Amino acid sequence: MRRPLALAAALALALSFPAHAEVLIGVAGPMSGKLAWTGTQLKRGAEMAVAQINAAGGVLGEQVRLIVADDFCDPQQAVAAARKLVADRAVFVVGHYCSGASIPASKIYAAAGVLQISPSSTNPTLTEQGHANVFRVCSRDDAQGLKAGNYLADHWGTKKVAILHDDTTYGKGLAEETKKQLNKRGVTEAIYQSYEPGKDDYSAEIADLQTAGIAVLYLGGYHTEAALMVRAARERAFPVQVISGDDTATEAFGLIAGPAAEGTLFTFVADPRRNAEAAEVVERFRAENFEPDSWTLHSYGAAEVWAQAARKAGSLEPHKVIAALRNHAFETVLGRIDFDEKGDLTVQNWVWYVWKGGEYVPLE
Structure with missing residues (x-):
């Protein structure tokens, strides 16, 4: 059975949002080191999603600003990155890439009541821990x-x-x-x-x-x-x-x-570049001379799901967004997304x- 978000953490985070302020979200992954290529994909995917969200009026009238965190695909660095994002008052994090980074970082986000949606961490442990705030838009190992x-x-x-x-x-x-x-x-x-x-x-x-x-x-x-x-x-x-x-x-x-x-x-x-729902976004990337292969569109899709869930919840407060994630389906560049009670996709593909x-x- 899922444990609820810590009430104090959720309330503290909700009260930290001044009216009409910009909304801060994070993207975390290996922005340097041997996996920097993949970190760039996560960053570009999240950046494009934020640009599209803001061009459409933002989320509930608020503009979104992205904060980038480098975790080097390292557990200790991931914890440091997570703490920095929490301190910067990010309400949601796209990340992390590596399972070995996502799992320890998830504990930091859980304690702070920050929503985490990994685009790419496939190890089952991530969602088996029982944290109510952890989701992923990829399948499991x-x-x-x-x-x-x-x-x-x-x-x-x-x-x-x-x-x-x-x-x-x-x-x-x-x-x-x-x-x-x-x-x-x-x-x-x-x-x-x-x-x-x-x-x-x-x-x-x-x-x-x-x-x-x-x-x-x-x-x-x-x-x-x-x-x-x-x-x-x-x-x-x-x-x-x-x-x-x-x-x-x-x-x-x-x-x-x-x-x-x-x-x-x-x-x-299944390669989301082949999805009809992703065609326009793929063309936008290619117009910038960037091929959105690998996990690029999953990063985009994670941010897309968060924005849709916030609109369905009518709130940016993480515990309300999390409830919407569990109770609704979402149409994204990745296709239709439904989450089970663990925060995993209902269909493994x-x-x-x-x-x-x-x-x-x-x-x-």
Whole structure:
């Protein structure tokens, strides 16, 4: 059963809004470091949403101002970023990107009564904690791992499978969910181990897999390391099939991997750029020479949902907005959004993609 927002925190936050003041919201993610490409997507998505909201008259007559926080995809930095956003009186936060950042940050927002909607944190723990103020507009890793485990069993059940992860909340969690389903299907992986993230070269790890006769490698981790691994495999003429998760859905993977990206498989949510509801917004991004791939439109959609919920609630007070989120459906660039009692999407939708000709496309 959900715990209600702390009354004192909610009232204090509500009383902090002077009449006719601008409304402050935050976007938090890795704005620097190896995942800065993704942080830029979150920032651009939120910026575009705020611009569109303000152009349409704001929210309940108030203009919206965006505050950007850099969490470096690091748990401690995420807590610091969350505290800063709370201190700045943000009423709502789009973020964080990494599950390992979102989960500790969520405790800060919960204590302060600040609404958090993650566009991209997929680890189940985020919404299993029972915080009433936490939502996400992406699907969960237990559903993603189920799809990946079944695919491995169906297509490589008689071959040698390796599962590697980077030991992060996201990477390890996704690898464990995939392994769990693979094992349920009666297939035991030949190798299950972690690798050190942040290295410049993974040729030694790939050489070990080649020596072991691995046919398919499942990677639980981020796109930077995945790209370096597929490059190392192709440089050794090692025809291992590389499969990974949703973080592979970014142009940065293709830029790092180069031609070696070809044929890499991964799961990602249904690409919102293909939604009719998103066509106008996608064109606005492209007019600015920015391709809204990966989680850009999810960041936009998170802000869009908040604005719609505030209008339905007739209030900017977080506990009233949260009630509206639970009691209404929302039409967004991501399509129709309904939340369950945990703050998750009622429909989990993972799709297979393949890197082909320098871009990722749905697997036929």
